[in-house]
Amino acid sequence: MNGRIDTLAKLSQPLEPSLSKRQEWTEVITTHAQKFLESLAHTRAFQPSPSEGKGIFDSALRDEPQDPQQLLKVLAKHVEGPGVKLGTPGFLAFIPISTVYPAALGDYLGAVINPFVGNFFASPGAVRLEHLLTRWMAQVVGYPNNSAGDLTSGGSIANLSAVVAAREAHGLKSKNYAKAVVYITSQTHHSITKALRIAGLGDCPQRLIRLDAAYRMRPDDLERRIRADKRSGLNPWLIVASAGSTDAGAVDPLEAIREVAHRYRLWLHVDGAYGAMFVLCETGKTILAGMEQSDSLTLDPHKGLFMPCGSGAVLVREGRHLLNAYRYQASYMQDRASLASLAEVSPSELSPELTRPFRGLRLWLSLKLLGLQPFRAALEEKLLLARYFYQKIREVDGVELGPPPDLSVVTFRWRPKRGNDDAYNQRLLKTVQKDGRVFLTSTRLNGRFWLRLAVLCATTHREHIDLALEILKRNAKRY
Ligand SMILES: *Cc1c(COP(=O)(O)O)cnc(C)c1O
Numbered sequence: 347m348n349g350r351i352d353t354l355a356k357l358s359q360p361l362e363p364s365l366s367k368r369q370e371w372t373e374v375i376t377t378h379a380q381k382f383l384e385s386l387a388h389t390r391a392f393q394p395s396p397s398e399g400k401g402i403f404d405s406a407l408r409d410e411p412q413d414p415q416q417l418l419k420v421l422a423k424h425v426e427g428p429g430v431k432l433g434t435p436g437f438l439a440f441i442p443i444s445t446v447y448p449a450a451l452g453d454y455l456g457a458v459i460n461p462f463v464g465n466f467f468a469s470p471g472a473v474r475l476e477h478l479l480t481r482w483m484a485q486v487v488g489y490p491n492n493s494a495g496d497l498t499s500g501g502s503i504a505n506l507s508a509v510v511a512a513r514e515a516h517g518l519k520s521k522n523y524a525k526a527v528v529y530i531t532s533q534t535h536h537s538i539t540k541a542l543r544i545a546g547l548g549d550c551p552q553r554l555i556r557l558d559a560a561y562r563m564r565p566d567d568l569e570r571r572i573r574a575d576k577r578s579g580l581n582p583w584l585i586v587a588s589a590g591s592t593d594a595g596a597v598d599p600l601e602a603i604r605e606v607a608h609r610y611r612l613w614l615h616v617d618g619a620y621g622a623m624f625v626l627c628e629t630g631k632t633i634l635a636g637m638e639q640s641d642s643l644t645l646d647p648h649k650g651l652f653m654p655c656g657s658g659a660v661l662v663r664e665g666r667h668l669l670n671a672y673r674y675q676a677s678y679m680q681d682r683a684s685l686a687s688l689a690e691v692s693p694s695e696l697s698p699e700l701t702r703p704f705r706g707l708r709l710w711l712s713l714k715l716l717g718l719q720p721f722r723a724a725l726e727e728k729l730l731l732a733r734y735f736y737q738k739i740r741e742v743d744g745v746e747l748g749p750p751p752d753l754s755v756v757t758f759r760w761r762p763k764r765g766n767d768d769a770y771n772q773r774l775l776k777t778v779q780k781d782g783r784v785f786l787t788s789t790r791l792n793g794r795f796w797l798r799l800a801v802l803c804a805t806t807h808r809e810h811i812d813l814a815l816e817i818l819k820r821n822a823k824r825y
Contacts, residue, residue, distance in 0.1 A: 360411065371414060374415065374418070375414070375418075378418045378422075379450070382426065383447070386431070386433050386434055386805070387434075389431050389434050390431065390434070390436070390782035390785075391430065391431050391434040391435075391436035391437045391438075391439075391782060391783065391784055391785035392429075392431065392439075392779055392782050392785040393427060393428055393429060393430075393431065393782065394428075394782075395427060395428030395429070397424075397428070398428055398429075399424045399425060399427075399429075400424075401423060401424040402420065402425060405417075405420045405424075430785060431785075432444060432655075432803075433445060433804075433805065434803070435803060435805040435810040436783050436784035436785060436806075436810055436813065437784075437785050437803050437806070438784055438785060438786050438799045438800055438801060438803075438806070438810075438814060439785045439786055439787040439798075439800065440592075440787055440800065441592060441620045441649050441800055441802055442649075442801070442802040442803040442806070443648055443649060443802075444652050444803040445652055445653060445654040445804075446652045446653075446712050446716065446804060448708075448712040448716060449652070449653050449654050449708040449709070450654065451711060452707040452708035452709070452710065452711035453654065453707070453708050455707060455711070456703065456704035456705075456707035456708065457703075459472075459704065459707075460704070461704055462701070463476060463693060463702060463703075463704045463705075463706070464692060464694040464699060464700045464701050464702055465692045465694055465700075466690050466691065466692040467692070470690070472704055472706070472707075473692060474689065474690075475706050475707070476497055476693060476705070476706035477495075477689050477690075477691075478706075478710070479659075479713075480494070480495030480496065480497065480659060480661065481495075482713075483645060483659055483661060484661050486625055486626060487622065487625055487637060487643060487661065488625075489638060489643070489661055489663055492664060492665050492666075493661055493662060493664070493665050494662050494665025494668045494669060494688050494691070494696055495660060495662070495665075495668075496659065496660050496693060496696040496697040497657070497659050497693070497705040497709075498658040498659060498660055498697065498705075499658060499705075500619075500646060500648065500655070500656065500657070501535070501619030501620075501644050501645075501646040501649075501658045502537035502540070502541070502658075503658060504619070504644040504645070504646070504658040504659060505535070505537045505538055505541045505615070505617060505619070505644050505660075506541040506544055506545065507660045507668070507671075507697060508541075508615045508642035508643075508644060508660050508662065509538070509541045509545050509547065509584070509615070510545050510671050510672075511642060511660075511662050511668050511670075511671040512583070512584050512613040512615060512641065512642065512667075513545060513547060513671075514667065515613060515641075515664075515667040515670070516584075516613060518547075518583065522581065523547055523549045523550050524549045524550070524551070525551075525579070525580045525581045526547070526550045526551075526580075526583050526584075527550065527552075527553060527572075527575045527580050527581065527582045527583065528542060528547075528550045528553070528584045528585075528586070529552075529555055529568055529572065529582065529584065529585045529586070529612070530553070530554060530555070530585075530586045531554055531555050531556075531563045531598075532557065533561050533563075533591040533592075533593055533594060534586055534591070535591070535592050535617055535619065537617075538586050539552065550584075551575075551580065553571045553575070555567050555568045555571060559749060560596055560749035560750075560752070561594040561596040561749065562596045562597065563587055563588075563598040563603060565599055568585065568603060568606050569606045569610075572606065572610050572612070573610075576610070582610060582612055583613060584612060584613050585606070585612050585614050586616075586617060587600055587614065587615070587616050587617070587640070588616070588617050588618075589616050589617065589618035589620075589621040589622050589637050589643075590619075590622070590624070590753045590755075591620070592619075593755075593791065593798070594748065594755060594757055594789070594791060594798075595620070595621070595732075595751055595753045595754060595756075595800065596749070597621060597633055597634060597752040597753065600616065600634070600635065600636030600637050600639065601635060601636035602636075603636070604636055604639040604640065607641075613641045613642070614639070614641050615640065615641065615642045615643070615644070616637055616640040616642070616643045616644070617644050618634075618637060618645050618646075619644050619645065619649060619658065620646065620649055620650070620753070620802075621634065621650070621752075621753050622634065622637065622643060622644070622645040622646075622650065623645060623647070623649070623650025623651055624725050624729065624753055625637065626650075626718070626721055626725050627722045627725045627729070628726075629726055629729055630725060630729060630753070633752055640663065641663050641664070641667075642660065642661065642663065642667075643660070643663075644658065644659070645658070645659045646658045646659070647659060647709055650725065650802065651712075651713075651721060652712075652724070652804040656703075657705060657708065657709060665688045668696050669691060669695060669696060672694075672695055672696055672697055672698065674694075674695065727807070728754045728801045728802055728806070729751075729754055731754065731801045731807075731808065732751040732753070732754040732755065732756050732799070732801050733750075733751060734808065734811060735756050735799055735801070735811050735814070735815065736750060736751055736756050739756070739758050739815065739818070742818075742819060742822075744761055744762065744763070744822070745758055745759070745760055746758065746760070748791070754800060754802055755798060755799070756798065756800075757789065757791060757796045757797070757798045758796065758797055758798075758799075759771050759795065759796050759797055760822055767795070768794060771795050771796070771797055772788070772795060774797070774818070774821055775787075775788050775797055777821045777824075778818060778821060781817055783813060784813060786798065786814070797818075
């Protein structure tokens, strides 16, 4: 047996590379990464590819090590190549995601240090670092000191976490779900209804509250529906408002909705996955007024703080509700210290996860290395760029405009003199996407096909908005 153990130790030696080996790989990978970053400014925002990355299947996993240069070639061709290019300045589709460089270094370092961040006892400093970030978010939003938060993998999980906290805070029992009414709108992100289903709340009646002309929830209709439901013996318990809807970028009237929630004792969750971080600039703060009055809030640093995919956050106004939803007893955790304060609560008692990546470091390193000021400036710039686009496209003949942008999404469509509107706009969009220098998408609002432009990529500046205008105008003329 001893002989076998020694042989196995030798065979597994590559798992513990020497300093020079580590340096060699790091050099190869970072050289590749820098080349990739340099190319982004000139890369098309959308790269159609007939093979759609299928070639990755031809590079099988083997027992033997493979050459890093070869692997990077495979990666470049089949993974980096096809599809949309997050982080390119012409990316004006969906909600743009981009990433600042220190975040990548934070991920690298976080994986190297690899603290056990699920548990305070195991990694008190790492846990405090994450609490510092959720505290900071709570503070910029205007949440009180006794709020609690968790860094999630994204907005969908943050929404799920908030829904579960709300369910527990309202003491809902499954036998009553069919009477427990939820209030949303047609603009609510699909991750909310998905979260309800995952949380076992799929039987809760869902009311779609009417929208105003700017696609915002109407508080008068909300109140009317809640009263009607109460009269019929139902139990209204949850309102989900949007602080920036994904489709139209609309911010629901949060103050008025909060008043209704308060009057009838409903939990108000605000989905700010797209919009909440705009609170960092003064203009955004004014637009988002009332957000601080919600019971829970979703934020997505991988949208509004330019983090790589995998950075969301949930905040709960009264922190104990998050703790009540997720705390646990486990005998193998008996050595953990007793809870001194919310700042020392283990993330695993504020979320469904135990072992998880050190999500905070990418954000901490970025905010520290760069300072907050450039983030504030970038967010205000994106708000202004959307307004700039709105003004410019308004001057174009034959264009119909959606509402003025609340945040950084603009909806618009051409109204051709002849032929079918929707077909015309669909054709126009296809042509713009084929050109590839900018990437826009569309949506359906009130049963019509609308083009939409969303500004949130860190590298998008005025010249890229001008380019989008030019490409749209030139192609629109051709039809
Ligand atoms: C993006 C988004 C989500 C989902 O967040 P993920 O991070 O993609 O999981 C939820 N709500 C809104 C409003 C969003 O824009």
